[in-house]
Amino acid sequence: MTRSEENYIKTIFHLGGSDSVPIATNAIAEQMETKPSSVTDMAKKLAEKGLVHYKKYQGVSLTDIGVKTALSIIRKHRLWEVFLVKKLDFSWDEVHEVAEQLEHIKSEKLIDKIDELLDFPKFDPHGDPIPSKDGKFMIRDKQLLSDVPIHTDGVCVGVKDTSPTFLKFLDKNNIALGNTIRILDKEEFDQSLHIQMDGKELHISHQIASNLYVKLND
Amino acid sequence: MTRSEENYIKTIFHLGGSDSVPIATNAIAEQMETKPSSVTDMAKKLAEKGLVHYKKYQGVSLTDIGVKTALSIIRKHRLWEVFLVKKLDFSWDEVHEVAEQLEHIKSEKLIDKIDELLDFPKFDPHGDPIPSKDGKFMIRDKQLLSDVPIHTDGVCVGVKDTSPTFLKFLDKNNIALGNTIRILDKEEFDQSLHIQMDGKELHISHQIASNLYVKLND
DNA sequence: AATTAAATTTAGACAAAACTAAAAATTTGT
DNA sequence: ACAAATTTTTAGTTTTGTCTAAATTTAATT
Ligand SMILES: [Mn+2]
Ligand SMILES: [Mn+2]
Ligand SMILES: [Mn+2]
Ligand SMILES: [Mn+2]
Numbered sequence: 001m002t003r004s005e006e007n008y009i010k011t012i013f014h015l016g017g018s019d020s021v022p023i024a025t026n027a028i029a030e031q032m033e034t035k036p037s038s039v040t041d042m043a044k045k046l047a048e049k050g051l052v053h054y055k056k057y058q059g060v061s062l063t064d065i066g067v068k069t070a071l072s073i074i075r076k077h078r079l080w081e082v083f084l085v086k087k088l089d090f091s092w093d094e095v096h097e098v099a100e101q102l103e104h105i106k107s108e109k110l111i112d113k114i115d116e117l118l119d120f121p122k123f124d125p126h127g128d129p130i131p132s133k134d135g136k137f138m139i140r141d142k143q144l145l146s147d148v149p150i151h152t153d154g155v156c157v158g159v160k161d162t163s164p165t166f167l168k169f170l171d172k173n174n175i176a177l178g179n180t181i182r183i184l185d186k187e188e189f190d191q192s193l194h195i196q197m198d199g200k201e202l203h204i205s206h207q208i209a210s211n212l213y214v215k216l217n218d
Numbered sequence: 219m220t221r222s223e224e225n226y227i228k229t230i231f232h233l234g235g236s237d238s239v240p241i242a243t244n245a246i247a248e249q250m251e252t253k254p255s256s257v258t259d260m261a262k263k264l265a266e267k268g269l270v271h272y273k274k275y276q277g278v279s280l281t282d283i284g285v286k287t288a289l290s291i292i293r294k295h296r297l298w299e300v301f302l303v304k305k306l307d308f309s310w311d312e313v314h315e316v317a318e319q320l321e322h323i324k325s326e327k328l329i330d331k332i333d334e335l336l337d338f339p340k341f342d343p344h345g346d347p348i349p350s351k352d353g354k355f356m357i358r359d360k361q362l363l364s365d366v367p368i369h370t371d372g373v374c375v376g377v378k379d380t381s382p383t384f385l386k387f388l389d390k391n392n393i394a395l396g397n398t399i400r401i402l403d404k405e406e407f408d409q410s411l412h413i414q415m416d417g418k419e420l421h422i423s424h425q426i427a428s429n430l431y432v433k434l435n436d
Numbered sequence: 437a438a439t440t441a442a443a444t445t446t447a448g449a450c451a452a453a454a455c456t457a458a459a460a461a462t463t464t465g466t
Numbered sequence: 467a468c469a470a471a472t473t474t475t476t477a478g479t480t481t482t483g484t485c486t487a488a489a490t491t492t493a494a495t496t
């Protein structure tokens with residue numbers, strides 16, 4: 001598989017998941033910052049190789065082999081992200097770019113050894129699940145902080161927006177995965193939240209709350 | 219720089235070193251398992267970019283920038299090889315192939331952190347020197363075991379042939395870098411050597427001796 | 437010095453992956 | 467149901483890196 005093919009497969013997976021819901025040509029093009037005509041070309045090639053289902057004008061969906069392939073690339077991406085953070089002291093806003101390159105390194109042994117070195121992590125630095133060698137991964141029941149009722153406790157377990165700007169903003173405000181959050185109050189006017197996190201009180205906008213995942217304490 | 223450009227630069231360096239000795243088109247082609255006409259095309263492109271000196275029919279040599287570039291790629295290659303051996307338990311015959319991929323990862327921070335994680339190693343698993351960030355590297359005075367006079371002591375510090383077959387052969391015979399070697403006798407007939415290594419006596423062919431580097435004890 | 441051999445370059449072609457512009461199919465709105 | 471808008475595909479180019487075959491230059495031999 002070429003690097004380009006792998007990037008298409010990964011994008012199709014991210015847009016549609018393992019379901020066989022067909023993804024629109026335009027959606028793929030937009031996500032990959034390329035042109036729809038290029039997507040059509042690649043759709044044909046990937047269909048030829050048995051990685052996607054493709055019917056003219058009907059969109060693209062992954063075959064079983066396509067899903068397996070996607071999960072293997074995502075596994076590599078997320079394991080490398082963990083490696084960079086845990087072993088090389090990268091911050092979580094720096095890892096994605098490098099992982100985009102590292103995910104294409106072809107060596108089964110390499111990624112399995114990295115997995116072992118990291119003690120088989122189940123989630124990446126952004127809280128996203130890491131598929132195992134055989135393609136299984138945990139689905140954690142999490143919800144957006146903005147959807148959580150008032151006066152509830154939870155643990156911060158993930159981010160929806162993974163852009164460096166957002167991540168650096170969270171760093172600046174000492175919001176990190178693993179932190180315990182209690183919602184104290186919600187302003188009806190702008191949906192902003194008063195929360196308590198690790199002792200201190202914070203006031204965060206709806207923007208922020210709608211990009212933070214929490215797991216409610218059971 | 220593209221991956222292909224980087225591979226040409228590296229090959230030119232390996233064939234000619236940092237001297238401005240021009241390397242023949244055919245030599246590059248053979249080393250890279252490509253065709254001379256492809257080399258000519260690339261020579262023009264690299265000259266255009268200021269990485270090599272190139273005059274028609276006169277061969278190719280690296281410019282100062284070309285040498286710096288080559289050293290930076292070799293640095294990455296060898297640091298990754300050390301990483302694979304020291305941190306992921308790869309054997310020295312497995313690392314080259316993977317390092318050929320990893321050397322092209324673009325991230326200054328990544329390779330510097332790997333360097334730090336490994337505690338700034340000076341030599342790779344095959345005994346080859348690792349250039350520092352600013353392109354300097356140690357040149358160890360070593361000689362081929364086959365060139366060493368009889369009854370001398372030395373330490374095994376490198377291999378000339380780095381092919382997996384040779385390296386695995388050395389493993390099988392418990393010959394490893396760092397071992398102390400004493401030459402007991404040489405058979406005039408076939409130039410084979412009787413040596414003592416870590417207590418045990420061994421009989422090795424000229425083939426082997428002429429691919430093993432030793433540093434004489436001073 | 438002329439001829440032959442070897443090395444190198446040119447010219448033209450190809451595959452991969454992208455693009456633009458135009459054509460065709462599908463969806464939407466009235 | 468039909469025209470308009472949108473989406474998608476086709477056709478034809480471009481760039482990068484490679485190739486083959488032919489032409490040219492340099493090196494080696496007689
Ligand atoms: Mn990422
Ligand atoms: Mn991630
Ligand atoms: Mn190597
Ligand atoms: Mn090496």
